[in-house]
Amino acid sequence: MYRSSLLVPAVTLIVTVPLLFLLAPRILPPRRISITVPDELDDLSLFQKAIAAETTFPKHPSHANKAPSNKFRLGSTNAAAIRRPKIAFLFLTNTDLHFAPLWQLFFNGTNPVDPHLYNVYIHADPAVKIGAPNGVFKDRFIPSKPTQRSSPTLISAARRLLATAMLDDPANEFFALISQHCIPLHSFGYFYNFLLDTQKLSHEMQYPSYIEIVSDSSLLWDRYNARGMDVMEPEVRFDEFRVGSQFFVLTRRDSLLVIKDRKLWRKFRKPCIKVESCYPEEHYFPTLISMQDPKGSAGYTLTRVNWTDMVDGHPHTYHPPEVSSELIYTLRKSNSTYSYMFARKFSPDCLNPLLEMADSVIFKD
Numbered sequence: 001m002y003r004s005s006l007l008v009p010a011v012t013l014i015v016t017v018p019l020l021f022l023l024a025p026r027i028l029p030p031r032r033i034s035i036t037v038p039d040e041l042d043d044l045s046l047f048q049k050a051i052a053a054e055t056t057f058p059k060h061p062s063h064a065n066k067a068p069s070n071k072f073r074l075g076s077t078n079a080a081a082i083r084r085p086k087i088a089f090l091f092l093t094n095t096d097l098h099f100a101p102l103w104q105l106f107f108n109g110t111n112p113v114d115p116h117l118y119n120v121y122i123h124a125d126p127a128v129k130i131g132a133p134n135g136v137f138k139d140r141f142i143p144s145k146p147t148q149r150s151s152p153t154l155i156s157a158a159r160r161l162l163a164t165a166m167l168d169d170p171a172n173e174f175f176a177l178i179s180q181h182c183i184p185l186h187s188f189g190y191f192y193n194f195l196l197d198t199q200k201l202s203h204e205m206q207y208p209s210y211i212e213i214v215s216d217s218s219l220l221w222d223r224y225n226a227r228g229m230d231v232m233e234p235e236v237r238f239d240e241f242r243v244g245s246q247f248f249v250l251t252r253r254d255s256l257l258v259i260k261d262r263k264l265w266r267k268f269r270k271p272c273i274k275v276e277s278c279y280p281e282e283h284y285f286p287t288l289i290s291m292q293d294p295k296g297s298a299g300y301t302l303t304r305v306n307w308t309d310m311v312d313g314h315p316h317t318y319h320p321p322e323v324s325s326e327l328i329y330t331l332r333k334s335n336s337t338y339s340y341m342f343a344r345k346f347s348p349d350c351l352n353p354l355l356e357m358a359d360s361v362i363f364k365d
């Protein structure tokens with residue numbers, strides 16, 4: 001009697017306690033990771049190195065706003081060609097790079113005589129085991145730190161990629177942030193000539209960045225106050241707060257602004273109180289560029305996203321039955337004169353249908 005009445009609660013305890021530990025991660029929202037002081041100091045020293053190097057690197061022709069010879073020209077193997085501007089592709093991922101073979105084809109399409117017009121850098125969440133990709137991705141991992149959705153860690157990761165790429169090669173003139181769910185919509189040559197179009201340069205004083213900057217969105221007020229009321233003041237007033245897509249192409253000039261910034265980062269690095277309104281990476285970059293180099297950005301992104309029927313903050317994910325040449329042509333079209341260069345999100349099993357149309361559709365331009 002005595003025994004059994006004690007035994008039942010004891011057994012219940014023995015069974016339920018481990019069960020709770022097992023289930024808690026599924027029931028409770030995931031614990032927010034915060035940026036530790038050592039991680040922050042690591043980043044600061046990386047940024048300072050990149051900023052210091054910037055003043056010692058020999059001036060690149062395009063820094064002086066002179067039109068570099070940038071069209072693909074067979075046979076240009078002289079020293080000047082080697083100094084041609086490059087594009088740094090910054091892959092930000094927390095899974096395998098599902099579309100690595102497609103990107104490999106994209107990069108293989110570069111002029112074989114002058115293949116050194118790009119660099120690849122990968123920031124991969126160290127908590128996730130990622131298969132070692134080959135080809136252009138081989139050994140391109142940069143020292144990375146944990147990342148988590150709805151936290152400023154995604155800003156840190158992007159800044160780490162920018163600083164590493166700036167430091168690595170002074171010829172990196174543009175920095176394109178790409179996720180593992182992104183696919184290219186055009187060939188490398190098309191993208192390169194679009195970014196470094198000399199005619200555009202003769203009309204505008206400098207090459208622009210391509211980052212979406214939106215000031216009239218119904219989400220802004222909630223997003224602005226996600227860390228608490230008035231927390232962003234006085235560094236960022238509400239009328240200075242912007243939203244834009246997480247994926248961008250920045251010029252070296254804007255990239256430098258981003259890694260130099262301490263003032264806005266002090267605010268954006270604060271954890272959110274309202275996690276459902278917390279997407280710091282969609283605000284930090286557009287707000288900073290809009291405040292510090294408003295004329296330096298085209299104001300739109302080159303990465304097409306389909307926000308119809310958004311689920312839990314995620315855009316529409318394309319699956320194999322939707323993949324067709326018509327889809328590629330549709331995704332390229334913007335409401336303006338420019339063409340989108342990349343699109344997301346695609347499920348990993350879209351790889352084969354995309355590879356099948358790579359030469360005949362995607363890279364045929």
Ligand SMILES: *[C@@H]1O[C@H](CO)[C@@H](O)[C@H](O)[C@H]1NC(C)=O
Nearest residue numbers: 101102104105107108109135
């Ligand atoms: C890309 O080019 C490299 C070097 O020329 C070659 O080894 C590789 O097989 C090519 N990859 C694809 C997917 O064509």
Ligand SMILES: *[C@@H]1O[C@H](CO)[C@@H](O)[C@H](O)[C@H]1NC(C)=O
Nearest residue numbers: 306307308309316327330331
């Ligand atoms: C966007 O996604 C919706 C479904 O969420 C789909 O019906 C529509 O065709 C997609 N638009 C494009 C341009 O792919």
Ligand SMILES: *[C@@H]1O[C@H](CO)[C@@H](O)[C@H](O)[C@H]1NC(C)=O
Nearest residue numbers: 304330331332333334335336
């Ligand atoms: C173009 O504008 C229409 C109407 O404002 C909008 O519904 C559509 O999503 C836009 N398309 C793109 C590609 O931005």
